[in-house]
Amino acid sequence: MYPQPIQKAGRFANISYRVALPISIVLWLLPLIAVMMTSIRSIEDINKGNYWGWPDGVYLVENYTQVFASTAMGQYLVNSLLITLPAVAGAVALSTLAGFALAKYKFKANIWLFAMFIGGNFVPFQVLMIPVRDLTITFGLYDTHWALIIFHIAFQTGFCTLFMRNFIVGIPDALIEAARVEGVSEWKIFRHIVLPLVRPALAALAVLVFTFIWNDFFWALVLVQSDEVRPVTAGLSSLQGQWLASWQYMSAGAVVAAIPPVILFFTMQKHFIAGLTLGATKG
Structure with a gap:
């Protein structure tokens, strides 16, 4: 087999x-x-x-120093962090709550709501360009950090909910029912029973979503235009002039931009190992 x-x-x-x-x-x-x-x-x-x-x-030293000296690379990195960290936290938090509800609560619209989350993953994000841009302009969010934060939370929640729901389904119902019999509130069940059990999934999901949002280039071009808000992926394009491309600086900037996801992966690696070995032995 x-x-x-x-x-x-x-x-x-x-x-x-x-x-x-x-x-x-x-x-x-x-x-x-x-x-x-x-x-x-x-x-x-x-x-x-x-x-x-x-x-x-x-x-x-010369190339990597020049990247920060001749461009706003430092500001781009800060912008990426200001956009990515809240977006990851929001998407993971909402999807964990939604995944718990869809996995452990039985109601008539359960399967239809779950189908909506799944169907949203198949919508080509390019067709959303004009509507999303118009919405950010209407609500005064265009060219702000919140434009990208809110969009990424909304767009990533579908995939994250699918991920977390399928993981939470594997938690035995007996654990939750036993807590309910003891009078434990639903919020405490979620916080003290569900969250510790899905910690490996949260770690894996956080790394994936962080990488997706950090590496986003399309929406960084569509929803922002100023250096004060532009993330590092879109900021790298400023190193390309009209007649001459500074490939050495663009390459150095690309290497610098890849460092945070790599650091996050190795930082969260122990949680992956804990998830793989959890329950592997008895006694």
């Missing part, structure tokens, strides 16, 4: 695995390596077409 471990496979399968694995890893990392190498090159080296060779000089 399940694939057998590679150690138990035949000799040909083991050899093929050991050959294919490093090749796949190198191919997967190749674009990242190219960006990192470009970020330490000089513009003369790039203009000569030396894209894959060893750079004629290492301009690590």
